[in-house]
Amino acid sequence: MILVLLILILFVGGVLAWLSEFLNASAPRWVALGSLLLAGILTLTLVGVEPLSLSGLSGEWLVHFKADWIPRFGISFQVGVDGLSLLMLLLTIFLGIMACGSAWTEIVDRCGFFYFNLLWTLAGVVGVFIALDLFLFFFFWEVMLIPMYLIIAIWGHENKNYAAMKFFIFTQVSGLLMLIGILILAYFHFLQFTRFSFDYFELKNVVLDPSIAMLVMLGFFIGFGTKLPTVPFHSWLPDAHSQAPTAGSVILAGILLKTGAYGLIRFTIPLFPQASADFAPVAMFLAAVSILYCAKVAFSQTDLKRLIAYTSVSHMGFVTLGVFAFNMQALQGAVMTMLAHGLSAAALFMLAGGLQHRIHTRDMSEMGGYWAKVPRMAIVALFFSIAALGMPGLGNFIGEFLALIGAFRANQLMTVLSAFGLILASVYSLWVLQKVFQGSYESGKTDTSKLLDLDRREMVFYLAMMAGLVWMGMYPQTFLDLSSATLENLLQGARLAIAGL
Amino acid sequence: MPLLLLTATVIVVMLAIAIKRSHSLTCVLSITGISISFLAVFSVLPYAGTQVTPLLIVDSLSLLFSAIILLIAAFIAIFSFPYLANLGDQKEEYYLLLLLAALGALILVTSNHFISAFLGLETLSISLYGMIAYPVHSKGAAKFPLEASFKYLILSAVSSTFILFGIALLYSQTGSLGFASLTESLNNSLSNTPMIATGMIMLTSGIAFKLSLAPFHMWTPDVYEGAPLPATAFLATIGKVGMFVLMLRFIFATDALQFEAVVGALTFLAVVSILLGNILALLQQNIKRILAYSSIAHMGYILIALVAYAANNGVIAVEAISFYLIAYLIMSLGAFGVAAVVSSSEKEYDFVNDYQGLFWRDPWLATLFTAMLLSLAGIPLTAGFIGKFYIMFAGVQGSQWLLLIALVIGSGLGIYYYLRIVYRMLLPSDGTVKFAETGGSSIGSYAVLTILLVALIVLGVYPTFLMSILESVATSI
Numbered sequence: 001m002i003l004v005l006l007i008l009i010l011f012v013g014g015v016l017a018w019l020s021e022f023l024n025a026s027a028p029r030w031v032a033l034g035s036l037l038l039a040g041i042l043t044l045t046l047v048g049v050e051p052l053s054l055s056g057l058s059g060e061w062l063v064h065f066k067a068d069w070i071p072r073f074g075i076s077f078q079v080g081v082d083g084l085s086l087l088m089l090l091l092t093i094f095l096g097i098m099a100c101g102s103a104w105t106e107i108v109d110r111c112g113f114f115y116f117n118l119l120w121t122l123a124g125v126v127g128v129f130i131a132l133d134l135f136l137f138f139f140f141w142e143v144m145l146i147p148m149y150l151i152i153a154i155w156g157h158e159n160k161n162y163a164a165m166k167f168f169i170f171t172q173v174s175g176l177l178m179l180i181g182i183l184i185l186a187y188f189h190f191l192q193f194t195r196f197s198f199d200y201f202e203l204k205n206v207v208l209d210p211s212i213a214m215l216v217m218l219g220f221f222i223g224f225g226t227k228l229p230t231v232p233f234h235s236w237l238p239d240a241h242s243q244a245p246t247a248g249s250v251i252l253a254g255i256l257l258k259t260g261a262y263g264l265i266r267f268t269i270p271l272f273p274q275a276s277a278d279f280a281p282v283a284m285f286l287a288a289v290s291i292l293y294c295a296k297v298a299f300s301q302t303d304l305k306r307l308i309a310y311t312s313v314s315h316m317g318f319v320t321l322g323v324f325a326f327n328m329q330a331l332q333g334a335v336m337t338m339l340a341h342g343l344s345a346a347a348l349f350m351l352a353g354g355l356q357h358r359i360h361t362r363d364m365s366e367m368g369g370y371w372a373k374v375p376r377m378a379i380v381a382l383f384f385s386i387a388a389l390g391m392p393g394l395g396n397f398i399g400e401f402l403a404l405i406g407a408f409r410a411n412q413l414m415t416v417l418s419a420f421g422l423i424l425a426s427v428y429s430l431w432v433l434q435k436v437f438q439g440s441y442e443s444g445k446t447d448t449s450k451l452l453d454l455d456r457r458e459m460v461f462y463l464a465m466m467a468g469l470v471w472m473g474m475y476p477q478t479f480l481d482l483s484s485a486t487l488e489n490l491l492q493g494a495r496l497a498i499a500g501l
Numbered sequence: 502m503p504l505l506l507l508t509a510t511v512i513v514v515m516l517a518i519a520i521k522r523s524h525s526l527t528c529v530l531s532i533t534g535i536s537i538s539f540l541a542v543f544s545v546l547p548y549a550g551t552q553v554t555p556l557l558i559v560d561s562l563s564l565l566f567s568a569i570i571l572l573i574a575a576f577i578a579i580f581s582f583p584y585l586a587n588l589g590d591q592k593e594e595y596y597l598l599l600l601l602a603a604l605g606a607l608i609l610v611t612s613n614h615f616i617s618a619f620l621g622l623e624t625l626s627i628s629l630y631g632m633i634a635y636p637v638h639s640k641g642a643a644k645f646p647l648e649a650s651f652k653y654l655i656l657s658a659v660s661s662t663f664i665l666f667g668i669a670l671l672y673s674q675t676g677s678l679g680f681a682s683l684t685e686s687l688n689n690s691l692s693n694t695p696m697i698a699t700g701m702i703m704l705t706s707g708i709a710f711k712l713s714l715a716p717f718h719m720w721t722p723d724v725y726e727g728a729p730l731p732a733t734a735f736l737a738t739i740g741k742v743g744m745f746v747l748m749l750r751f752i753f754a755t756d757a758l759q760f761e762a763v764v765g766a767l768t769f770l771a772v773v774s775i776l777l778g779n780i781l782a783l784l785q786q787n788i789k790r791i792l793a794y795s796s797i798a799h800m801g802y803i804l805i806a807l808v809a810y811a812a813n814n815g816v817i818a819v820e821a822i823s824f825y826l827i828a829y830l831i832m833s834l835g836a837f838g839v840a841a842v843v844s845s846s847e848k849e850y851d852f853v854n855d856y857q858g859l860f861w862r863d864p865w866l867a868t869l870f871t872a873m874l875l876s877l878a879g880i881p882l883t884a885g886f887i888g889k890f891y892i893m894f895a896g897v898q899g900s901q902w903l904l905l906i907a908l909v910i911g912s913g914l915g916i917y918y919y920l921r922i923v924y925r926m927l928l929p930s931d932g933t934v935k936f937a938e939t940g941g942s943s944i945g946s947y948a949v950l951t952i953l954l955v956a957l958i959v960l961g962v963y964p965t966f967l968m969s970i971l972e973s974v975a976t977s978i
Contacts, residue, residue, distance in 0.1 A: 110861075153923075165921075169917060173910075173913040176893075
């Protein structure tokens with residue numbers, strides 16, 4: 001029940017935020033923040049809960065709720081949270097609050113509608129992270145698109161129509177391929193068990209012919225790989241990111257990309273263990289290409305937000321690498337990377353958005369020497385750049401390091417190649433710092449009259465994210481423990497299924 | 502009963518016009534008549550499954566769609582009232598035509614005999630010619646209703662002859678005109694003679710004309726664009742649905758899908774309609790034309806389920822078709838309804854540009870329009886999504902991979918032109934277009950649109966109720 005409440009809070013909060021605009025222009029942001037905090041408290045109550053012992057459910061579920069929805073097709077409203085979902089939920093709510101904060105002063109136009117869209121996107125994401133019925137999952141998967149589209153299309157920058165449209169078409173078409181995959185699974189369940197079902201646990205029992213399993217798995221992979229994104233499907237991301245308002249970028253980079261990774265871990269591998277194992281070399285190759293190619297492309301960008309967007313693709317490559325390595329360390333690494341990248345990328349986008357808000361450009365060739373003008377911002381930027389490049393002691397290092405260790409056991413060549421990504425990461429991260437903050441300041445290049453340093457509100461947000469990254473880097477065990485049971489089960493299931501064939 | 506009541510309404514309205522010309526009185530009378538017939542549908546419910554004369558059958562399928570068609574007809578009458586308010590001509594006869602057209606559609610969905618089917622079809626079409634050309638004497642009519650009406654008249658007549666010729670060929674081989682008795686003779690000996698196959702193909706192409714499936718779609722955009730909006734809405738919703746239900750009944754009664762030629766033709770029609778409809782809609786600037794092309798694509802989507810039915814006779818396919826038809830009715834009526842609300846017979850606002858900034862001028866109308874468009878695009882929370890889900894499920898069940906790929910490509914293209922309209926509405930208003938103040942007369946239209954929105958979302962979020970009805974309908978055929 002608590003999960004239903006969680007989603008309802010966000011949906012209802014969104015509507016309230018919209019309505020409250022008619023009372024007071026600044027009310028929506030308080031309503032939004034309030035609902036997010038409430039949702040956050042609700043999620044926190046799940047930490048440390050003893051796993052349920054439910055018959056028929058594999059895995060360690062902390063809470064679980066099931067009700068009939070469309071019995072005609074065996075579709076139920078089934079939601080549940082295990083360690084992995086819980087981590088993702090915490091990340092979602094945390095970054096939701098950050099996004100709310102970054103929009104605080106930036107969005108002045110129609111802000112009631114903005115916070116409505118923000119909360120509905122988050123509600124969709126929360127739904128994705130807790131859905132245990134594939135139809136429900138797909139439902140939420142699509143529900144988060146429309147408000148995100150609106151966020152980009154209404155509050156975006158100069159080329160917003162193109163970017164929003166591209167984002168929508170990419171995710172929608174790849175989503176439909178996944179839907180066909182889901183339907184094939186459900187139909188085979190009907191053939192083998194004489195009733196329709198979209199239940200995650202029941203669909204795991206479906207035995208598919210290897211060639212069909214491969215096709216269906218590819219449908220899922222394309223669906224998730226587009227969201228992740230991995231290389232051939234990534235081209236929507238730089239456009240969407242550079243055009244979205246700051247809060248939109250924060251949500252996109254921090255949370256929406258993670259739904260793709262989550263889908264791979266939660267659905268692709270458990271549902272098609274053998275097909276995923278067969279496909280693993282290709283997936284790891286794509287991951288290595290993502291890491292190296294997008295790092296290279298990032299280096300040649302002049303648009304600050306585009307650059308960060310490409311680095312996101314590059315970093316998400318480590319997640320794909322880790323997921324398809326099929327061992328514990330690599331999976332743990334993938335999950336850690338998801339969390340740490342969520343924070344670091346969100347922070348970098350907030351910085352880029354903050355800069356753009358102040359000087360009205362994202363073009364790095366028009367910046368330079370800002371260290372003296374905005375020292376606090378520069379130091380914050382330095383911190384997050386270093387985090388992104390994988391400095392030991394911060395979360396990203398743990399994630400990428402674990403992913404590489406695990407992947408090395410699975411596929412040495414691809415891992416060695418991917419490891420070069422770490423070098424490229426330091427090159428582009430430091431290059432950004434040099435271009436924007438170091439060098440000599442030339443007055444008159446751009447209008448810097450509004451270039452003020454970070455204020456107290458912004459510092460609070462950045463400090464919170466810094467603390468998160470340091471925690472992940474210094475004592476990752478907290479997070480590893482939370483997800484370990486889930487991942488262990490998942491690997492166990494996959495191994496059994498492969499051995500059984 | 503509903504048929505008789507509706508016929509009585511036609512006569513009453515006609516007499517009322519003869520006694521006193523009053524726009525509002527005529528409208529109210531028509532709506533009342535339609536509502537009474539609608540209620541009468543429920544009174545007939547216990548008799549479902551009876552054959553009324555050799556021509557008509559009252560079963561759950563015909564009752565379901567009779568009720569829906571009557572409801573839609575009432576809604577269109579409500580939309581028509583403010584639209585026609587400024588017409589510089591007699592307005593009352595329009596409602597007569599509307600009632601007659603609805604009557605034709607009712608006969609269409611209840612018939613299981615070629616004679617009644619053809620009668621219904623012609624009643625529907627002939628009333629539609631009148632409805633399309635209705636504002637022709639009005640000075641303000643900016644569009645080309647006469648051109649549209651003639652185009653529709655000629656092409657529709659041609660397709661009717663196709664259908665007649667097909668019927669004749671079938672009759673020459675079987676000696677019967679009833680759907681059910683046709684099967685008996687078909688199964689006896691000559692199941693696949695060239696004559697019968699040709700007859701079937703003739704029939705299929707005639708029906709494809711009426712459903713505006715590509716490549717028989719040429720008339721659609723022009724007629725949609727030229728016709729006054731309520732007539733377009735009627736043509737796009739009731740006209741299509743009546744025809745489709747007839748086709749369903751014919752196919753199930755005669756088992757026409759056993760002919761490979763028919764299945765092949767339907768597959769071809771589906772793929773071409775989906776791709777062509779969506780591609781041609783991409784660059785249109787006129788909302789009516791966009792909706793015309795998109796309706797071509799939507800009919801193609803429904804054919805997927807029909808072809809899938811041929812592959813494995815699943816009941817899911819029938820449900821899928823019915824559900825999608827209902828969803829399609831709601832969303833296209835909603836979309837045309839929004840356009841009808843802002844337009845009048847004097848000036849139609851049917852360009853995408855006209856809707857720029859609608860979100861900030863009239864948020865509620867824009868929300869309604871957005872919901873309808875998103876439903877047409879098949880986005881969750883709306884009936885269109887569940888409909889598409891149903892169709893895909895049927896497709897998967899029938900292993901129609903080619904058609905499913907066409908569906909995915911078509912949906913991808915579709916998103917572009919639907920979202921283009923949504924995006925236009927989101928842009929800040931440039932102040933050049935100002936819709937006429939409709940005042941109080943369009944409150945009814947707003948109410949109808951709101952009802953449609955509620956139906957759209959209820960069916961999109963909790964479709965179980967309708968599904969169980971459709972399941973019983975599907976198993977009863």
